[in-house]
Amino acid sequence: MLERFTVGLDIGGTKVVAGIVDAAGNVLDRRRGETPSKSPQATEDVIVELVAELGSRWDVASVGIGAAGFVDAGRSNVLFAPHLAWRREPLRDRVQQRLRLPVIVENDANAAAWAEWRFGTARGEDHLLCVNLGTGIGGAIVHGGVLYRGKYGVAGEFGHMIVVPDGHRCECGNRGCWEQYASGNALGREARELAAADSPVAQTLIARVGGDLSRITGPLIAEMAKDGDPAAIELFEDVGRWLGIGIANLCAAFDPGCVVVGGGVSEAGEYLLAPARVASRRNLTGRGYRPEARIERTALGNEAGLIGAADLARWEAQRLRRWSLGALRRGVTARRA
Amino acid sequence: MLERFTVGLDIGGTKVVAGIVDAAGNVLDRRRGETPSKSPQATEDVIVELVAELGSRWDVASVGIGAAGFVDAGRSNVLFAPHLAWRREPLRDRVQQRLRLPVIVENDANAAAWAEWRFGTARGEDHLLCVNLGTGIGGAIVHGGVLYRGKYGVAGEFGHMIVVPDGHRCECGNRGCWEQYASGNALGREARELAAADSPVAQTLIARVGGDLSRITGPLIAEMAKDGDPAAIELFEDVGRWLGIGIANLCAAFDPGCVVVGGGVSEAGEYLLAPARVASRRNLTGRGYRPEARIERTALGNEAGLIGAADLARWEAQRLRRWSLGALRRGVTARRA
Numbered sequence: 001m002l003e004r005f006t007v008g009l010d011i012g013g014t015k016v017v018a019g020i021v022d023a024a025g026n027v028l029d030r031r032r033g034e035t036p037s038k039s040p041q042a043t044e045d046v047i048v049e050l051v052a053e054l055g056s057r058w059d060v061a062s063v064g065i066g067a068a069g070f071v072d073a074g075r076s077n078v079l080f081a082p083h084l085a086w087r088r089e090p091l092r093d094r095v096q097q098r099l100r101l102p103v104i105v106e107n108d109a110n111a112a113a114w115a116e117w118r119f120g121t122a123r124g125e126d127h128l129l130c131v132n133l134g135t136g137i138g139g140a141i142v143h144g145g146v147l148y149r150g151k152y153g154v155a156g157e158f159g160h161m162i163v164v165p166d167g168h169r170c171e172c173g174n175r176g177c178w179e180q181y182a183s184g185n186a187l188g189r190e191a192r193e194l195a196a197a198d199s200p201v202a203q204t205l206i207a208r209v210g211g212d213l214s215r216i217t218g219p220l221i222a223e224m225a226k227d228g229d230p231a232a233i234e235l236f237e238d239v240g241r242w243l244g245i246g247i248a249n250l251c252a253a254f255d256p257g258c259v260v261v262g263g264g265v266s267e268a269g270e271y272l273l274a275p276a277r278v279a280s281r282r283n284l285t286g287r288g289y290r291p292e293a294r295i296e297r298t299a300l301g302n303e304a305g306l307i308g309a310a311d312l313a314r315w316e317a318q319r320l321r322r323w324s325l326g327a328l329r330r331g332v333t334a335r336r337a
Numbered sequence: 338m339l340e341r342f343t344v345g346l347d348i349g350g351t352k353v354v355a356g357i358v359d360a361a362g363n364v365l366d367r368r369r370g371e372t373p374s375k376s377p378q379a380t381e382d383v384i385v386e387l388v389a390e391l392g393s394r395w396d397v398a399s400v401g402i403g404a405a406g407f408v409d410a411g412r413s414n415v416l417f418a419p420h421l422a423w424r425r426e427p428l429r430d431r432v433q434q435r436l437r438l439p440v441i442v443e444n445d446a447n448a449a450a451w452a453e454w455r456f457g458t459a460r461g462e463d464h465l466l467c468v469n470l471g472t473g474i475g476g477a478i479v480h481g482g483v484l485y486r487g488k489y490g491v492a493g494e495f496g497h498m499i500v501v502p503d504g505h506r507c508e509c510g511n512r513g514c515w516e517q518y519a520s521g522n523a524l525g526r527e528a529r530e531l532a533a534a535d536s537p538v539a540q541t542l543i544a545r546v547g548g549d550l551s552r553i554t555g556p557l558i559a560e561m562a563k564d565g566d567p568a569a570i571e572l573f574e575d576v577g578r579w580l581g582i583g584i585a586n587l588c589a590a591f592d593p594g595c596v597v598v599g600g601g602v603s604e605a606g607e608y609l610l611a612p613a614r615v616a617s618r619r620n621l622t623g624r625g626y627r628p629e630a631r632i633e634r635t636a637l638g639n640e641a642g643l644i645g646a647a648d649l650a651r652w653e654a655q656r657l658r659r660w661s662l663g664a665l666r667r668g669v670t671a672r673r674a
Contacts (some may be wrong), residue, residue, distance in 0.1 A: 070623050080626035087626060127488035139590070143485070150592025151464035152628045160622030161586040164502060172622045249498040253476070253590060255487025285497030285509045286407050289417035289424060291489045 004061035006317075007051050008310025010108055010302075011035060011043065011067045013083035013135030018050040019303065020058045021310035025119035027303055029054060040085050048098050062102040064313030066111030066305040067091065068138065073153035075104050082160070082172040083135050102320070104313045108305045109138030109156060110147050112298070115308030116260045117142045120299035129256045129293075131158060131247065132263035132305075133239075133272075136171070137179035141254065158250060159183065163242075181242035184218040184265050191216045191235055201231045222268040236271040243272065244279025244295075251293050252285050262298035273297060341398035343654075344388050345647025347445055347639075348372060348380065348404045350420035350472030355387040356640065357395045358647035362456035364640055366391060375422050385435050399439040401650030403448030403642040404428065405475065410490035412441050419497070419509040420472050439657070441650045445642045446475030446493060447484050449635070452645030453597045454479045457636035464593045466630075468495060468584065469600035469642075470576075470609075473508070474516035478591065495587060496520065500579075518579035521555040521602045528553045528572055538568045559605040573608040580609065581616025588630050589622050599635035610634060 005028070009018045012035065020029040031050045036042035051063055069081030076093060078086040096103040106114075113122075113130035122128045126145060132138040137159030141148035149155055159179035160172050167176025168189075180186055195202045195213045205224065209215040224232035247259050265272060277295050281287060298304055342365070346355045349372065357366040368387045373379035388400055406418030413429040415421075433440040443451075450459075450467035459465045463482060469475040474496030478485035486492055496516035497509050504513025505526075517523055532539045532550045542561065546552040561569035584596050602609060614632050618624060635641050 070627055080623040082622075143480075148480070151594035151630070152592055154623070154627055155590065155592035157589040157592075157622055160589045161498075162582060162620060163500065165500070165582075170622075173624075174620060174622060177622070245499060245502075250590070252494040252497045253492065253587070255489055255492035255494075257488035283499060283511060285419075285494055285507075285511060285514070286417040286491065287510075290407055290491055293488070 003059075005058050006310040006314045007054050007060050007063045008111075008306035008308070008313070009047060009050065009063070009065045010111070010305030010309065011047070011065065011084070012108065012305075013068055016043075016046050016050065017302070017306055018054060019306045019310070020054055020060070021307055023314065025115065025307050025311060027307060029058065035084065038085050040089050043084065043086075044091070044094055044098075047095055051099055051101075060101060062313040062317045063095070063099060063104075064111065064309030064311070065091065065095065065103065065105045066108035066309035067105055068108045068135070070154040070157070071105050071107045071110075073149060073151075075106055075153070078105065079154065082170070102313070102317055104309075104316050106309055106312055107138070107140065107154075107156065108132070108309075109140040110149070111306075111308035111312060112138070112262055112300075112304035113140035113142050113260070113308065114147060114312055115300055115304040116262070116298060117145070118311055119307065120304060121260050121296045122258050125258045127255070127257040129250055129254055129259045131243070131250070131259060131261050133183050133243070133261065133265035134263040135185055136183050138263065158246065161246070161249065163246060163249070178242070178246045182239050182246055184263070186242070187218045187221055187235060187239050187265060188216060190238060191221050191232075194231060194235065201234075204229050205231055218265055222265075222271070225268060225271045233271060236268055237275045239265070240272045240275030241279040244276040244281075245283050247276060247280040247295060248283035248285070251280070256293045258294045258296060260296055260298055262301075262304050264302060266297050267301070269297060340396075342395050343647040343651045344391055344397050344400045345448075345643035345645070345650070346384060346387065346400070346402045347448070347642030347646065348384070348402065348421070349445065350405055353380075353383050353387065354639070354643055355391060356643045356647070357391055357397070358644055360651065362452065362644050362648060364644060366395065372421065377422050377426050380421065380423075381428070381431055381435075384432055388436055388438075397438060399441075399650040399654045400432070400436060401448065401646030401648070402428065402432065402440065402442045403445035403646035404442055405445045405472070407491040407494070408442050408444045408447075410486060410488075412443055412490070415442065416491065419507070439650070439654055441646075441653050443646055443649055444475070444477065444491075444493065445469070445646075446477040447486070448643075448645035448649060449475070449599055449637075449641035450477035450479050450597070450645065451484060451649055452637050452641040453599070453635060454482070455648055456644065457641060458597050458633045459595050462595045464591075464595070466587055466591055466593045466596045468580070468587070468596060468598050470520050470580070470598065470602035471600040472522055473520050475600065495583065498583070498586065500583060500586070515579070515583045519576050519583060521600070523579070524555045524558055524572060524576050524602060525553060527575060528558050531568060531572065538571075541566050542568055555602055559602075559608070562605060562608045570608060573605055574612045576602070577609045577612030578616040581613040581618075582620050584613065584617040584632060585620035585622075588617070593630045595631045595633060597633055597635055599638070599641050601639060603634050604638070606634060
């Protein structure tokens with residue numbers, strides 16, 4: 001039998017990535033698009049377009065969508081998305097009808113955590129948390145080889161735990177959410193504020209964007225940190241410290257064996273993770289009297305989400321195939337009886 | 338066969354309660370003692386004494402201890418206890434040797450959550466969190482009929498999640514832990530501060546303790562709230578609001594179907610729970626677009642911990658019995674073969 005492939009998609013606050021994924025979690029082909037964040041219809045069009053493009057070159061059996069939003073327990077509907085326009089959106093059925101392929105929808109961080117557990121940093125780790133720093137913070141839990149989805153499917157929204165009373169306003173509508181202090185958005189905001197203050201430490205940064213502060217982004221700060229710019233390094237120390245405080249809180253609640261840090265901001269590597277480890281240790285309750293979780297960077301980078309979404313779609317297809325075979329056998333037995 | 342019973346013990350920051358528990362979760366006899374918080378040896382003596390007293394009147398088969406501390410995955414050792422003197426204490430083996438009965442040790446909030454799931458408010462609920470407001474805050478998770486213990490056994494330490502950066506100092510060594518804002522200790526501290534400010538609203542409170550502010554306790558405030566004292570009602574509103582904010586955070590992370598609020602402070606009932614429900618709803622991310630957890634008061638009151646500890650000991654004894662019977666049968670089969 002010829003190998004059939006799965007398309008995985010990762011739909012974040014600003015972009016969509018799609019890829020052809022094989023059974024071993026390898027990405028064999030890739031496409032990218034923009035997320036038209038204010039229109040569910042346009043986002044759906046982008047998904048269909050990317051799958052069609054990949055489908056013209058590969059034999060696609062099913063599709064897994066990792067979406068930056070609250071996905072219901074049936075893995076069909078996006079209930080709410082802080083950074084996108086979805087509100088009670090029946091995404092799976094809409095896309096399935098247009099593609100005429102089996103589709104599953106999963107929270108993007110859940111998909112990424114699944115990939116890290118199956119193919120990445122957390123292989124063999126049975127108590128795992130994922131913290132993905134992109135536009136916001138995505139979170140997920142894998143416990144005993146199963147995604148912990150909660151009662152209604154929306155567990156793992158770590159980014160919207162309130163860590164500063166009356167703090168920064170969050171896109172979710174609350175104030176003081178963790179993702180307002182440890183995410184790509186937070187890094188950009190802090191960098192722009194630093195530049196706006198026109199401090200001597202920010203002069204290199206201001207020069208890099210030719211004085212146009214709106215051009216300051218997370219990736220630029222990461223690049224400058226690697227070049228040794230002290231202000232950029234300090235900005236990562238601040239975000240890393242907040243990351244560590246939040247991880248200490250999660251360890252108090254979940255007591256995991258490993259916390260995998262992923263998402264675009266994690267590309268800064270130790271500039272982010274070293275201060276996060278220090279702050280996590282310093283704020284962990286019972287420290288010194290308990291085993292502590294490893295804090296590790298993603299092994300799959302920004303493809304974790306699409307790899308996980310594809311792998312979950314493949315598992316679901318296998319489950320349905322086994323179920324149909326079973327039903328067929330039960331039917332044959334029933335006729336014979 | 339005559340029914341044999343289990344002793345359950347609940348060891349909190351200030352007192353020890355012990356009871357004879359039957360298979361249906363009924364408490365048939367009770368004893369109480371003080372917790373000598375600064376001496377592990379003395380705490381152990383109290384445990385042994387209470388079990389011996391009960392054992393002189395009942396046929397005791399096993400003992401379950403719910404302890405206000407971090408209990409390891411083997412349910413043997415108390416690794417750390419913020420409100421007691423235990424540090425890497427081999428509690429199970431010590432007590433077992435002295436009692437010559439099978440003993441299990443479990444975190445007190447885990448024991449209480451188990452009881453609520455088996456016999457109490459959360460019967461039939463498969464995604465449950467427990468938040469117990471006593472000296473501090475104990476927390477626990479029951480997921481799919483199993484206690485979620487985390488990798489190393491110490492999950493559910495919700496009380497030590499940091500909710501106020503650089504906030505009140507906590508017994509665990511950190512600052513700003515949730516239990517510094519929503520617990521019996523927090524209620525007492527706020528009430529004493531209010532009285533110390535000598536405000537007109539605090540005059541009834543000051544009179545009730547004859548001017549001796551050190552006599553202000555949580556139970557007194559609860560009593561005064563029931564008598565309609567506006568200051569006492571406001572104190573519960575403040576603690577209830579913090580309780581709700583923390584519950585909203587937990588719902589973001591765990592997405593449970595039900596949150597059971599127990600512990601001594603929960604005896605204030607709606608004075609505590611009504612403001613907690615309002616604050617939880619107001620601070621829940623994605624509110625209006627997701628199903629929400631019920632927030633309910635314990636059905637078992639301050640006996641939940643001892644009932645759960647006893648029931649867990651009973652389950653463990655049954656598991657061992659089945660295992661021994663199985664081993665016996667396997668032995669017989671092996672000899673025949």
